Amino acid sequence: MDQPIVPLASPSRPRPPVVAALLAEIARLDRDEVCQRMLPAGCYTAPEFFAFEQNEVFSRTWICVGRVEQVAEPGDCLATEVAGEPVLITRAEDGTLHALSAICQHRGEIIPCPEKGKGLRCPLHFWTYDFAGRLTSAPRMGDAEAMLGLRKSVRLPALRLELWHGFIFVNLDPSAQPLAPSLAKLEPLWRGYEATGLSAVPPVLSDTPLPWNWKVHVENFTDAYHPEYVHIGTHDFAPSVLGSDGVRFTEMKPGDNAIVRSVPMRKPDGGMMQDGWGENAAFPAIATLPAEQRARITFAMLPPSLTMMFAAGTVAYTLIRPIGAEATLAGSDRVTYGGWLLPKSTLELPDFLDRCAAVREGGSKIWTQDVPINRGMQAAKHSRFLPGGVYGPLETTLQQFNQWLLEKYRRAMAD
Ligand code: FES
Numbered sequence: 001m002d003q004p005i006v007p008l009a010s011p012s013r014p015r016p017p018v019v020a021a022l023l024a025e026i027a028r029l030d031r032d033e034v035c036q037r038m039l040p041a042g043c044y045t046a047p048e049f050f051a052f053e054q055n056e057v058f059s060r061t062w063i064c065v066g067r068v069e070q071v072a073e074p075g076d077c078l079a080t081e082v083a084g085e086p087v088l089i090t091r092a093e094d095g096t097l098h099a100l101s102a103i104c105q106h107r108g109e110i111i112p113c114p115e116k117g118k119g120l121r122c123p124l125h126f127w128t129y130d131f132a133g134r135l136t137s138a139p140r141m142g143d144a145e146a147m148l149g150l151r152k153s154v155r156l157p158a159l160r161l162e163l164w165h166g167f168i169f170v171n172l173d174p175s176a177q178p179l180a181p182s183l184a185k186l187e188p189l190w191r192g193y194e195a196t197g198l199s200a201v202p203p204v205l206s207d208t209p210l211p212w213n214w215k216v217h218v219e220n221f222t223d224a225y226h227p228e229y230v231h232i233g234t235h236d237f238a239p240s241v242l243g244s245d246g247v248r249f250t251e252m253k254p255g256d257n258a259i260v261r262s263v264p265m266r267k268p269d270g271g272m273m274q275d276g277w278g279e280n281a282a283f284p285a286i287a288t289l290p291a292e293q294r295a296r297i298t299f300a301m302l303p304p305s306l307t308m309m310f311a312a313g314t315v316a317y318t319l320i321r322p323i324g325a326e327a328t329l330a331g332s333d334r335v336t337y338g339g340w341l342l343p344k345s346t347l348e349l350p351d352f353l354d355r356c357a358a359v360r361e362g363g364s365k366i367w368t369q370d371v372p373i374n375r376g377m378q379a380a381k382h383s384r385f386l387p388g389g390v391y392g393p394l395e396t397t398l399q400q401f402n403q404w405l406l407e408k409y410r411r412a413m414a415d
């Protein structure tokens with residue numbers, strides 16, 4: 001018997017009832033009110049809401065996938081994922097950088113990065129593409145004329161790519177606004193670092209998922225209220241409250257893609273060392289930084305995929321890739337190793353690896369304090385007693401993150 005023909009739904013609509021209910025709950029609150037309370041728990045737990053976010057947030061924003069150092073030479077390739085889509089970042093013969101879908105345009109196998117010096121070859125029937133995504137060969141697909149036709153018409157889909165201070169960002173949305181203007185407020189921070197030149201020690205993305213929603217992860221990063229209580233002994237050197245000084249927030253305008261705060265250090269030129277933040281930083285302070293930046297640490301969240309710490313001796317960064325409602329991959333000194341931009345003078349220190357080990361140890365001590373907290377926050381999202389939440393004066397960045405999310409959710413609702 002013939003199957004009835006079911007019309008295909010668009011990727012985002014009609015929405016599953018749980019997503020529609022969550023969006024209705026968000027829509028009932030006006031913008032200011034919702035920024036003063038937490039988002040509904042289902043936004044952190046429902047697989048359907050995660051799928052909605054993959055379509056409407058991760059597929060339509062700039063996602064950081066790595067650094068230019070990882071694809072420095074022609075023939076270099078970086079395999080990654082954006083909103084669940086396999087993606088290849090390639091450096092072509094002419095030096096240009098490309099973001100390509102890794103889906104073979106024959107029948108859709110996933111193409112891996114090749115060995116250095118080889119083309120992009122699909123493992124299924126050996127169709128081969130150059131590093132700009134053009135088909136170069138397709139064995140046994142017909143005579144020379146047929147091959148010519150295929151070469152003319154077949155290429156791997158090219159994706160939007162933007163470089164920002166050596167970070168590679170990809171956007172699946174061809175009509176997305178450019179990234180750089182949305183990060184304008186971070187520009188002044190870079191000058192002192194770039195005067196001396198920086199190279200990346202990139203992190204490896206962990207293959208063990210962290211058992212919480214990606215929003216719990218970045219909320220933990222951006223929360224200026226918790227270090228005094230969670231990070232006793234590891235964060236006292238960089239407190240959110242220090243006499244009349246303390247955390248400074250920045251304004252968040254619609255369209256901004258950076259949520260930024262800075263905190264003072266008890267002494268200038270401190271940084272990460274084996275016990276957490278401390279006076280004797282493992283990475284020496286960078287002489288070309290202005291005094292203000294040698295006396296404070298700036299925490300910048302670039303939702304949804306990157307967090308950064310601008311410190312006196314390094315810019316440290318974490319890549320975040322969610323793979324489920326309650327499963328998030330991350331890579332940084334806290335989770336794996338690396339995620340540092342460093343001047344040559346530091347990279348060439350004879351005891352550089354010992355210094356890296358100290359940073360890793362200090363980062364791990366902080367992370368060990370955060371892990372049970374994040375587990376608790378995620379578990380509580382399933383509780384019938386979860387409160388709506390109250391934000392205090394030290395939690396401005398959490399409200400700003402809600403504002404950022406709402407912008408994306410509202411765009412989806414309006415479409
Ligand atoms: S699916 Fe890639 S060559 Fe056939």
Ligand SMILES: [Fe+2]
Nearest residue numbers: 220226230370
């Ligand atoms: Fe923390």
